[in-house]
Amino acid sequence: MIIVDRETMKNIDAYAINELKIPSICLVERASLAVLNNINLDIRNSFGIVASVGNNGADGMALARNLLSIGKKVEIYIVGDIKKASTDFLINFESCKKMTDKIFEIRTIDDIEFFKNNLEKINTIIDAIFGTGLNRTVSGIYSYVIEIINLSNIFTISIDIPSGYDCDGEMDFGTYVDSDFIVSMQLMKKGLYYDTYFRDKIVVEDIGIAQKAIDKFINI
Numbered sequence: 134m135i136i137v138d139r140e141t142m143k144n145i146d147a148y149a150i151n152e153l154k155i156p157s158i159c160l161v162e163r164a165s166l167a168v169l170n171n172i173n174l175d176i177r178n179s180f181g182i183v184a185s186v187g188n189n190g191a192d193g194m195a196l197a198r199n200l201l202s203i204g205k206k207v208e209i210y211i212v213g214d215i216k217k218a219s220t221d222f223l224i225n226f227e228s229c230k231k232m233t234d235k236i237f238e239i240r241t242i243d244d245i246e247f248f249k250n251n252l253e254k255i256n257t258i259i260d261a262i263f264g265t266g267l268n269r270t271v272s273g274i275y276s277y278v279i280e281i282i283n284l285s286n287i288f289t290i291s292i293d294i295p296s297g298y299d300c301d302g303e304m305d306f307g308t309y310v311d312s313d314f315i316v317s318m319q320l321m322k323k324g325l326y327y328d329t330y331f332r333d334k335i336v337v338e339d340i341g342i343a344q345k346a347i348d349k350f351i352n353i
């Protein structure tokens with residue numbers, strides 16, 4: 134099994150997109166379907182998608198769109214400034230806005246209270262806040278949201294990496310999502326593999342990043 138650190142994963146992602154011209158929106162779509170295919174849709178019918186506005190959030194918006202398309206109950210909670218959203222986030226966010234009005238921004242303590250109360254009506258949380266882009270301590274509204282997720286005891290699936298957890302397993306960024314299940318994209322992340330708590334809760338899914346991009350940065 135190939136195990137990568139954060140820098141290597143980001144280099145592979147960038148090479149696939151910028152050099153091999155693999156459209157990043159295709160990778161985002163494959164990532165969303167990788168998560169969808171790991172959800173037992175017979176028992177999971179109501180979802181809280183909790184997303185920030187980078188490409189981890191983009192994966193979350195694509196998943197929200199796919200869940201809405203099959204008629205699942207979906208509520209979307211955005212934590213972060215939509216004005217700073219990535220292109221891939223906005224592409225799927227635009228569709229989600231056409232498919233549901235249950236989209237809420239979490240910015241204030243009142244929003245946190247609203248988020249906490251609304252969680253009582255769903256049975257699955259999708260954690261799409263941070264992935265390999267996490268680069269500093271989790272604070273403020275982000276840490277409140279993660280604490281609410283962890284206190285909720287609702288089954289939580291993290292996209293790529295538990296939000297707040299250091300991809301390399303070296304830094305303590307304050308708080309992170311206590312994921313029940315993690316669907317990690319393309320390659321096993323070093324921090325998760327060497328953490329016995331998370332290692333048995335993770336699946337790694339191919340999302341279409343070419344072997345040529347992986348071989349360029351992995352010396353086997």
Ligand SMILES: NC(=O)C1=CN([C@@H]2O[C@H](COP(=O)(O)OP(=O)(O)OC[C@H]3O[C@@H](n4cnc5c(N)ncnc54)[C@H](OP(=O)(O)O)[C@@H]3O)[C@@H](O)[C@H]2O)[C@@H](O)CC1
Pocket residue numbers: 146147150157160161164185186187188189190192219262263264265266267268269270271272275292293294306318340
């Ligand atoms: N195209 C691709 O590469 C693909 C990526 N994929 C998916 O995207 C994920 C990587 O996406 P990403 O690089 O956009 O970063 P992400 O983890 O969404 O973070 C968002 C932003 O948050 C910020 N931030 C950081 N720390 C923070 C903090 N403590 N508190 C507050 N803000 C903080 C920081 O922005 P800054 O504030 O530094 O400008 C960061 O950019 C990857 O895990 C996978 O799921 C796959 O779909 C495959 C294709």
Ligand SMILES: [K+]
Pocket residue numbers: 189260261262263264291292293294295296
């Ligand atoms: K995540």
